[in-house]
Every structure is written in C-alpha cells, then in structure tokens.
Amino acid sequence: MRMSSPGFMRFRARNLALALATLAFFASGIGLCVAWAQAPQGAPVVVRAIHAVEGQSPDLFAIIIDLSEETTVRHEVLTGPDRLVIDLDRSFVAASAQRMTGRSLPAIGALRAGLFMAGQSRIVIDLARPVLVERADFVRQSGVARLVVQLRATSAEAFLAQARLDAAKRLSGRNSRPEPPPDDKGDTRPLVVIDPGHGGIDPGASGLKGEAEKDLVLAVGLALRDRLVKSGKVRVAMTRDDDRFVSLNERVKFARAREARLFVSLHADSLAGEPDVRGASVYTLSDRATDALAARAAEKENRADLIAGLDADEEARGGIETILVDLARRETRAFAQLAARQTVTALGNRTHKTPLRGAGFRVLRAPDMPSILIELGYLSNPQDLRALADGNDQKSLAETLANALEAFVLATSAPDSAVVAPAAGP
Ligand SMILES: [Zn+2]
Numbered sequence: 001m002r003m004s005s006p007g008f009m010r011f012r013a014r015n016l017a018l019a020l021a022t023l024a025f026f027a028s029g030i031g032l033c034v035a036w037a038q039a040p041q042g043a044p045v046v047v048r049a050i051h052a053v054e055g056q057s058p059d060l061f062a063i064i065i066d067l068s069e070e071t072t073v074r075h076e077v078l079t080g081p082d083r084l085v086i087d088l089d090r091s092f093v094a095a096s097a098q099r100m101t102g103r104s105l106p107a108i109g110a111l112r113a114g115l116f117m118a119g120q121s122r123i124v125i126d127l128a129r130p131v132l133v134e135r136a137d138f139v140r141q142s143g144v145a146r147l148v149v150q151l152r153a154t155s156a157e158a159f160l161a162q163a164r165l166d167a168a169k170r171l172s173g174r175n176s177r178p179e180p181p182p183d184d185k186g187d188t189r190p191l192v193v194i195d196p197g198h199g200g201i202d203p204g205a206s207g208l209k210g211e212a213e214k215d216l217v218l219a220v221g222l223a224l225r226d227r228l229v230k231s232g233k234v235r236v237a238m239t240r241d242d243d244r245f246v247s248l249n250e251r252v253k254f255a256r257a258r259e260a261r262l263f264v265s266l267h268a269d270s271l272a273g274e275p276d277v278r279g280a281s282v283y284t285l286s287d288r289a290t291d292a293l294a295a296r297a298a299e300k301e302n303r304a305d306l307i308a309g310l311d312a313d314e315e316a317r318g319g320i321e322t323i324l325v326d327l328a329r330r331e332t333r334a335f336a337q338l339a340a341r342q343t344v345t346a347l348g349n350r351t352h353k354t355p356l357r358g359a360g361f362r363v364l365r366a367p368d369m370p371s372i373l374i375e376l377g378y379l380s381n382p383q384d385l386r387a388l389a390d391g392n393d394q395k396s397l398a399e400t401l402a403n404a405l406e407a408f409v410l411a412t413s414a415p416d417s418a419v420v421a422p423a424a425g426p
Pocket of ligand 1: 197198204205213266267268301
C-alpha cells in the first residue's frame with residue numbers, strides 16, 4: 001500500500017485540522033494536550049486513519065495515526081529488511097485505515113495495518129532508509145485521539161543498535177508468555193489441525209479484483225472443519241478461525257502441543273503475468289525444492305512473518321529444536337508424502353499439471369507431525385479464482401479434501417493399521 005504524492009497533497013489541503021495539528025506538533029506541541037495515556041478497559045479502540053506528513057527539514061517527518069481514543073502504544077524497529085513496527089493495544093483497524101493507497105515520503109515504503117493478535121493492531125512500515133522514532137505522543141483534538149509518531153533519519157549504525165535493543169526487549173518479554181493448554185483431553189479420535197494461511201495484517205496473495213488469499217483460505221478452512229466435524233471421524237482444530245495474524249512458529253507449535261496426527265496448511269498462489277497457470281498443488285517439506293515454482297512458492301509463504309513485522313531469523317531459530325530425531329523425521333516425511341499423494345488423487349482434475357511438489361516451507365518443519373501444504377489454486381487464474389471465491393465450490397472442495405484426509409488419518413492411526421510408511425522419497 002502506498003500513498004501517491006498528489007493524493008497526499010490533496011489530502012493535506014482538505015484536512016486543515018490535521019495540517020494544523022502537525023504544524024503545532026512540529027512547533028513543539030505548545031497549546032496542545034500532549035499525553036501518554038492508557039484507555040480505560042471497555043470498547044475497543046478504532047484505528048481510523050494513518051497519514052504520513054513532512055516535517056520542517058528533509059530528515060524529519062511523522063506518521064499520524066487517528067484513533068477513537070488513546071491506548072497503549074509500543075514501537076520497535078527491525079532489520080532484514082528495515083521496518084518500523086507500531087503496536088496498538090485493545091484496538092482494531094477500520095477499513096478506512098487499511099485502504100490507504102498511493103506513495104508517501106522517500107524513507108517510507110509499503111505500509112500494512114491490521115489485527116496482529118486478539119485485541120492488538122499492528123502497523124508495519126517498510127523503511128527505504130534508516131529512521132528512528134524521536135517522539136510518540138497523543139494529541140487530543142476534536143474528538144480524535146491523534147498519535148503523532150515523529151521520525152528522524154539516522155545512520156545505519158544507530159538503526160542497527162536500536163534494532164538490537166528492541167530485539168532483546170522482545171525476547172525477554174516472550175519467554176514469560178505461558179503456553180495455552182491443549183484442549184480435548186480424553187477424546188482419543190485422531191486430531192487434524194487445519195491451518196488457513198496468512199490473516200490479519202498479512203493478506204497473502206491477491207486476486208484480480210483484490211480478493212485476499214487470507215479470506216479465501218479461511219473460507220475453505222472453515223468449510224473443511226465443518227465437514228470433518230459433521231462426520232465426526234476425527235477431531236479438528238484450527239490455527240485461526242477468524243481474520244487474525246498467527247506466526248509460522250505459532251501455527252506449528254499449536255498443532256504439536258495438541259499432538260495432531262496431520263497438519264494441513266491451506267494457501268492459494270498467484271503468478272503475475274501467467275493467467276493460464278491453474279490448479280491445486282500439494283507440498284511436503286523438502287530440503288531442496290523439487291522445481292523453481294516450488295522454490296518460489298516456499299519463499300513467498302515463508303515471508304509471512306516478515307510481512308507482519310516479526311524478525312524472521314529469530315522466528316526460525318525459536319521454533320523447532322535444531323537437533324531432530326532423524327528416524328522420527330524420516331517416518332514423518334514419508335507419512336506426509338503419503339497424505340499428499342492421497343490428497344492429489346482425490347483432487348483429480350482440480351490439480352496443477354505437476355501437483356506433487358516439495359520445498360522448504362517453514363510451516364511444514366515439525367519433525368514429529370506429518371504436515372502438508374495445499375496451494376488450493378491460483379488467484380491469478382480467473383477459473384481458479386471464481387471457484388475459490390464461490391461458496392458452493394468451497395463446500396465441494398472441502399468435501400473432497402475431507403474424504404482424502406479422513407481416509408489417510410484413519411488408515412494410519414488404527415492400532416492394527418496395515419499401512420506402513422513408504423520409503424522416504426528424494
Ligand atoms: Zn499463502
């Protein structure tokens with residue numbers, strides 16, 4: 001999402017109040033009520049708009065965030081690539097603040113805003129050059145709580161130093177976060193975890209008319225859950241059942257904590273300039289991608305954390321133990337390949353011409369839980385897009401997937417199972 005310069009100028013001309021607030025802020029905030037405050041518990045805070053404004057000098061500017069009331073704000077910077085992250089407690093982002101388009105100041109690249117976790121919004125700003133937050137203050141003005149985040153250009157060294165400080169703070173906070181207890185104790189039916197990709201601040205791929213991958217895969221995921229619950233042969237849990245961001249690690253952790261028999265990640269791809277490429281593909285984990293298309297798909301899906309303002313390296317280190325039990329891992333992979341093959345067979349003519357592929361998807365890295373990732377189709381293909389966005393097609397796709405997944409899970413879970421994991425493929 002970018003702001004165009006002409007649009008930005010028009011906006012400034014229209015919104016005199018904002019211009020005045022900005023001027024006043026840069027003139028050191030005299031006469032304005034400037035305060036850090038925590039909103040009282042109650043109704044969620046609405047993030048109504050996000051603007052960028054220029055300051056008095058080229059290396060001074062501000063991001064202005066309009067909220068329905070004041071709330072707790074945290075900000076940090078991240079490297080690789082350089083990003084500024086602003087978290088707003090107890091809030092959600094209104095459509096008007098998500099839709100901002102056009103181009104902004106030279107230091108500021110793409111901007112994403114959305115739900116990061118329950119009751120917390122996040123704004124991620126890609127930085128084209130190093131900048132740091134100088135001040136962040138609320139300016140109350142005619143019923144709007146206006147958060148002015150003043151930014152100043154800095155050196156690469158100073159930026160890196162701040163990013164390291166922020167990372168240390170983040171890690172110490174994370175270690176104290178308790179794990180949610182697994183539910184469904186006592187039910188011995190095998191568990192399938194459905195993992196609709198992306199969500200919240202991370203929309204995933206987009207379709208020809210702006211359809212978001214996160215919405216389509218959630219719809220198919222919910223239909224799949226309903227269908228599995230209806231037949232009652234397996235238990236079902238979802239890594240997300242609404243429009244929220246879940247990191248790749250958390251998705252895997254969620255399923256492993258519940259000892260899922262099968263982890264199924266749902267996605268939809270998009271190929272710019274190739275509208276004829278269509279059909280579903282089923283992926284398993286592979287150290288080396290089976291082909292260029294698979295490598296590209298994994299690279300894209302693995303970017304989810306980065307898009308949502310997480311440190312991707314930190315996430316990669318923090319997830320699964322690096323020392324894996326090799327045998328368990330090999331067996332897990334063999335089972336995953338079996339699940340993938342059965343899914344492809346069930347999908348029949350819905351599949352891509354090479355439907356079975358492997359690549360280094362982070363979300364498939366559990367050593368002890370068969371995991372597959374289904375790219376349900378291409379949003380860049382009109383036929384696939386139509387099918388994925390259609391409620392009836394979503395249901396029939398869910399029916400097909402449910403039959404294949406149930407068959408796999410029940411055959412490999414029975415105590416006297418005759419199914420033996422096939423030899424691990426290449
Ligand atoms: Zn995806």
